[in-house]
Amino acid sequence: xxxxxxxxxxxxxxxxxxxxxxxxxxxxxxxxxxxxxxxxxxxxxxxxxxxxxxxxxxxxxxxxxxxxxxxxxxxxxxxxxxxxxxxxxxxxxxxxxxxxxxxxxxxxxxxxxxxxxxxxxxxxxxxxxxxxxxxxxxxxxxxxxxxxxxxxxxxxxxxxxxxxxxxxxxxxxxxxxxxxxxxxxxxxxxxxxxxxxxxxxxxxxxxxxxxxxxxxxxxxxxxxxxxxxxxxxxxxxxxxxxxxxxxxxxxxxxxxxxxxxxxxxxxxxxxxxxxxxxxxxxxxxxx
Amino acid sequence: xxxxxxxxxxxxxxxxxxxxxxxxxxxxxxxxxxxxxxxxxxxxxxxxxxxxxxxxxxxxxxxxxxxxxxxxxxxxxxxxxxxxxxxxxxxxxxxxxxxxxxxxxxxxxxxxxxxxxxxxxxxxxxxxxxxxxxxxxxxxxxxxxxxxxxxxxxxxxxxxxxxxxxxxxxxxxxxxxxxxxxxxxxxxxxxxxxxxxxxxxxxxxxxxxxxxxxxxxxxxxxxxxxxxxxxxxxxxxxxxxxxxxxxxxxxxxxxxxxxxxxxxxxxxxxxxxxxxxxxxxxxxxxxxxxxxxxxxxxxxxxxxxxxxxxxxxxxxxxxxxxxxxxxxxxxxxxxxxxxxxxxxxxxxxxxxxxxxxxxxxxxxxxxxxxxxxxxxxxxxxxxxxxxxxxxxxxxxxxxxxxxxxxxxxxxxxxxxxxxxxxx
Numbered sequence: 001x002x003x004x005x006x007x008x009x010x011x012x013x014x015x016x017x018x019x020x021x022x023x024x025x026x027x028x029x030x031x032x033x034x035x036x037x038x039x040x041x042x043x044x045x046x047x048x049x050x051x052x053x054x055x056x057x058x059x060x061x062x063x064x065x066x067x068x069x070x071x072x073x074x075x076x077x078x079x080x081x082x083x084x085x086x087x088x089x090x091x092x093x094x095x096x097x098x099x100x101x102x103x104x105x106x107x108x109x110x111x112x113x114x115x116x117x118x119x120x121x122x123x124x125x126x127x128x129x130x131x132x133x134x135x136x137x138x139x140x141x142x143x144x145x146x147x148x149x150x151x152x153x154x155x156x157x158x159x160x161x162x163x164x165x166x167x168x169x170x171x172x173x174x175x176x177x178x179x180x181x182x183x184x185x186x187x188x189x190x191x192x193x194x195x196x197x198x199x200x201x202x203x204x205x206x207x208x209x210x211x212x213x214x215x216x217x218x219x220x221x222x223x224x225x226x227x228x229x230x231x232x233x234x235x236x237x238x239x240x241x242x243x244x245x246x247x248x249x250x251x252x253x254x255x256x257x258x259x260x261x262x263x264x265x266x267x268x269x270x271x272x273x274x275x276x277x278x279x280x281x282x283x284x285x286x287x
Numbered sequence: 288x289x290x291x292x293x294x295x296x297x298x299x300x301x302x303x304x305x306x307x308x309x310x311x312x313x314x315x316x317x318x319x320x321x322x323x324x325x326x327x328x329x330x331x332x333x334x335x336x337x338x339x340x341x342x343x344x345x346x347x348x349x350x351x352x353x354x355x356x357x358x359x360x361x362x363x364x365x366x367x368x369x370x371x372x373x374x375x376x377x378x379x380x381x382x383x384x385x386x387x388x389x390x391x392x393x394x395x396x397x398x399x400x401x402x403x404x405x406x407x408x409x410x411x412x413x414x415x416x417x418x419x420x421x422x423x424x425x426x427x428x429x430x431x432x433x434x435x436x437x438x439x440x441x442x443x444x445x446x447x448x449x450x451x452x453x454x455x456x457x458x459x460x461x462x463x464x465x466x467x468x469x470x471x472x473x474x475x476x477x478x479x480x481x482x483x484x485x486x487x488x489x490x491x492x493x494x495x496x497x498x499x500x501x502x503x504x505x506x507x508x509x510x511x512x513x514x515x516x517x518x519x520x521x522x523x524x525x526x527x528x529x530x531x532x533x534x535x536x537x538x539x540x541x542x543x544x545x546x547x548x549x550x551x552x553x554x555x556x557x558x559x560x561x562x563x564x565x566x567x568x569x570x571x572x573x574x575x576x577x578x579x580x581x582x583x584x585x586x587x588x589x590x591x592x593x594x595x596x597x598x599x600x601x602x603x604x605x606x607x608x609x610x611x612x613x614x615x616x617x618x619x620x621x622x623x624x625x626x627x628x629x630x631x632x633x634x635x636x637x638x639x640x641x642x643x644x645x646x647x648x649x650x651x652x653x654x655x656x657x658x659x660x661x662x663x664x665x666x667x668x669x670x671x672x673x674x675x676x677x678x679x680x681x682x683x684x685x686x687x688x689x690x691x692x693x694x695x696x697x698x699x700x701x702x703x704x705x706x707x708x709x710x
Contacts, residue, residue, distance in 0.1 A: 036377030037398040123537040124545045143484045143536050145686065231487045233686055234679075248370050249671055251394065253377075 030257035037251055049258035059259065061234060062242035063266075065149065069238060070217040070270075072153045073160075077213055078206070080157065081164035086194075088165065089172045099166065106163035114226035117155045118142075121227070142228055145235035152223050152236060160216070164209045171205030172198065207278045211271055218267045239263050331358045331608050334372070335386035336365060336595070341628030349615045356608055376400055381600035384609040389420040389594040389663060390674065392429060397668030401428040402599040407610050415617060416658075417635045420594035423666040429596035430613050433622065433632035436590045436661040437492065437555050438653055439463075439579065443572040445552045449473045456576045460497070460526050463553065463579045464533075470552035471533035481542035481554035482527075482534035482685065489539065490681040491664070491674060492591040493555055498523035499662040500589035501581045505677060510667050511706060515677070516692075516699035522581075524684060524691040531685070547571060555590075558654050562630040575650045577657050592661035595632055633658065669705050676701045 030050070033043045053059045084102055091098055105113065120126050121141035128138045141151040175198060183193045221240040224230060230237035230245070239259065247256035335342060339362055346358045361382070363371060369391055375381045387395065395401050405427045412418065417431035443453040449469040457463040467479025483493045495505065503519030506512065514520070535545055543560050545551040547568035554560075555578065564571055577588035597613040599606055615621060622634035623642055633639065633655060645652045664670060676698055684694035 035398060036373050037395065037400045039377060039379070122541045122544075123535055124541060124548070124550060140536070148485075229486060229488060231682065232485055233682060233688060248373055249675075251373065251398070 026257040026260055029254050030261050032254040034254040034257075035251045036253050045254070049255045050262065052255065053258055053262055058237070058242060059239075059262075062237050062239045065235070065237055066218060066220065066239045068149060069153060069156075069220055070214060072150070073156050073217050074210065074213055076153075077157050077161050077164060078209060080161040081168055081209065082206075084161065084165035085168035085172055088169050099169070102162040103166050104162065105159045106166075108159075110159065110222040111226060113155065113159050114223050117151075118227055121151055143232060145233040148228050148232060148236050152220075152227060155227075156217070156220070156223060160213065164213065167209055168202060168205055171202045175201055203278065207275070210274055210278060214270055214274060215267055218263060218270075327355075329356050329605060329608055331356055331384065331605055331612060332382040333358050333360050333384045333609075333612060334363050334368075334382040335360065336363050336368060337386075337625055337629050337631075338362065341625050345616065345621050345624055348621070349612060352615070353608075353611065356612075358612065376600060376602065379602055381602050383599070383603045383605045384612050385598050385600065386432065387429060387596050387598045389592075389596060390670070392421065392596055392598070393664075393666050393668060393670035395598070396423055396428045396666060400600055402601050402603070402606060403428060404430065404599065404610065408614070411614065411617065414637055415635045416637060417592070417594045417663070420592065420663045420666065421596045421598075428666075429598040430617055431594050431635035432597045432613075432617055433595040433626065434635050434658055435557060435593040435595070435632035436654055436657045437496070437557050438575050438577060438590065438657045440546055440554045440556050440560060441574050441576055442546065442549060442552050443574060444549060445470050445474055445477055448477075449552070453572075453574075456574060457553070457579050458576075459582050460579050461582070464526070464529055467530055467533040467552060474552075477550050477552065478535040478545075479533035479552045480530045480535070481539075481546065481551050481556075482531060482536050483539060483542070484536035484682075484685060486538045487678045487682045489678075490685070491677045492593075494524065494527050494681050495677070496555075496578050496590045496662070497527050497581075500578065500586045500660075502586065504662075505673065505702070506665055506667065506706075510665050513699045513702035513706065515680075515702055516695045520695055521691055524681070524695060526581075528684060528691060536685075546573075557631065558633070558651065559631050561650055575653045577653065577660070587660045588657065590657050590661040592658065592663040593632070594635065594663065669708075672705045673702050676705070 031044060031046055033041075033045050033048075035041060088095070088098055088102065122128070123138065123140065123143065125141075127141065131137065131139060140147060142148050179197055180193065183197055188196070219240055220238050221244065224236050224238055224241045225244070228236040230241050240263070243256045243259040243263070246252045246259065333346070339360060342360055346360055350356060350358060363386070365388070368388075372381070372385060372387075372391075392401075403426050405422075405425070408427055408430055411430065412427075415431050417434045418427065420434075421427055421429035421431050439457070441453075441456040446453040446456070446466065449466070450473060451466055451469060457466050463480070470477055470479040483490060491505075495503075498504070498520045501519045501523045503517050503523055504514050507514050535542065535551055537545070539556065542551060542554045543556055543563065544567075546554045546556070546560070547564055549568070549571060561575070564573065578590045580586040580588050597616060599609045599613070603609055617636060619634055619636035619639045619642070622636055623639060623644065626632065626634055626639075627644060630651075633651075640652070640655045645655065664674065667673060680689070680694040680698035680701075683689040683697075684691050689697065
């Protein structure tokens with residue numbers, strides 16, 4: 001039983017050095033007034049950074065934007081991924097091609113995806129050219145404060161749904177054949193089979209997808225950095241982008257660390273709620 | 288299992304080897320910036336933003352003039368350079384010499400991160416222009432290396448198609464407005480003017496030139512009072528917003544692209560577009576003119592002045608050698624090759640405009656003339672906050688969520704608050 005421990009040593013060392021150590025350093029920083037350009041002036045200020053964040057309208061605005069992003073993308077991505085996985089499981093010809101095509105966005109860097117969408121969403125971009133060809137008016141995808149966040153959400157859903165679809169498809173592949181055959185022999189409809197056999201079987205995978213997507217969505221940064229820089233009119237100012245601005249433009253590394261820990265706590269709470277809601281039945285599933 | 292005994296023996300050895308490897312890697316990481324090579328030569332670390340192919344020939348000349356110094360040049364990007372510099376300073380391992388954008392400088396000066404170079408560069412003051420971007424209260428915290436500005440690009444074909452005389456591009460605000468309107472109304476699928484939107488961080492560079500040309504400003508001459516709500520600023524902002532119905536509202540790079548495609552009459556842009564257009568739009572007929580002034584008989588052709596400044600951090604290991612390299616780099620014979628290779632900013636060296644390059648490149652020369660009436664943002668310790676306020680309020684005015692009066696009034700009050708705050 002002790003042998004595997006040696007195998008994970010490199011990972012433990014790397015995680016300790018590049019994961020845990022910075023995490024603990026950031027925790028210490030969150031209780032300090034720390035300007036990275038003046039490390040000699042560092043001061044211990046206790047919970048002041050946390051108090052300041054909770055009293056800051058910018059923090060609550062960024063939190064609200066992030067919450068809208070999470071609430072808007074999570075269910076759509078999950079539903080889309082579930083449907084795509086269902087379709088992929090029924091394909092018999094060129095299965096590998098379709099799987100690769102669906103998974104393709106996951107192989108691209110988010111910076112590349114964002115740059116492509118920046119061109120698509122441009123006022124003179126391809127999307128507006130298509131709309132014009134269809135006789136429709138121009139849409140200000142990234143310039144309209146009401147549309148900028150939904151445009152980023154749309155891009156994010158496109159970029160991530162394929163990855164989660166493949167995860168769900170992998171879960172579908174483990175469905176017990178006999179159970180499905182028996183259901184068919186009993187004359188159950190496809191909808192009933194999906195609802196009573198497939199869905200319960202997939203719950204652990206779905207829980208994993210939900211948790212993973214939640215964490216990723218709360219961390220949204222690259223998309224905002226490349227496409228909008230938090231604008232227009234701060235309509236896409238997410239928590240991590242807000243944190244980045246405070247850290248690297250205002251050099252408030254202590255305050256930014258406090259924001260990061262507030263985000264960590266928030267994600268933790270949301271994940272616990274999700275686990276409680278979805279996890280119990282998933283754990284109870286014999287599959 | 289037979290292997291168990293062996294593996295028990297091997298495990299501590301493997302673990303020790305692993306630890307040794309990690310320790311070696313760490314030592315290499317931490318020791319990477321050693322200042323002396325084995326042969327006693329000094330290694331100087333220089334971070335800058337130009338492509339290495341542009342800067343390396345100049346560095347090679349410096350090294351041949353200074354046989355004891357090896358320069359290790361690294362290229363930063365404008366997207367992530369700031370983070371890298373902050374991280375290096377925070378880690379106590381800044382480069383010896385660093386190229387810095389002028390808008391980044393005030394924060395560094397406020398935090399006393401940069402070395403006061405006043406005494407070491409006193410003789411350079413008459414030899415360079417653009418000191419206002421690198422000096423505060425008579426003290427120099429950097430050496431101006433390259434200067435950048437924006438001018439007005441004019442699509443001559445669109446002027447012609449709109450029934451305007453392409454030999455008479457707009458000189459005044461009224462002419463710019465009239466021509467923008469005419470192009471928008473008469474040429475299908477074309478807009479008159481490129482108005483920046485969706486990139487709040489550069490708005491002051493695009494709107495304030497109209498205010499500066501009109502006698503307005505952000506702070507008064509003592510840098511202690513906001514003058515954002517001045518009538519001059521209000522008139523300028525009102526004029527800028529009057530261009531909106533005839534404008535393409537998008538980011539700068541999209542403006543540059545639309546201009547190249549012949550769908551934009553006028554765009555305020557930098558010299559980089561001069562290099563890009565012959566490749567991306569070889570058939571485009573365009574010219575570059577000075578930014579319009581308020582009227583033929585008043586105001587100036589003001590624009591935004593940015594600078595690329597060479598700075599030495601207090602924590603730098605080889606300050607004397609860094610200053611020697613900086614002094615070498617700002618010499619006109621060394622800045623011209625970098626400018627010709629990159630085309631982004633112009634030499635700060637006095638007399639650089641006499642170079643034959645500018646005779647054969649008249650549009651580059653327009654930028655040199657534009658630089659004479661360009662205005663640099665103040666080197667104020669709270670500039671980052673002030674800039675954020677100005678950009679935010681201008682964005683609200685452009686999006687119509689605030690009237691020009693309300694936006695400038697709010698900017699004025701918020702800047703006054705920032706100025707009143709104790710350091």
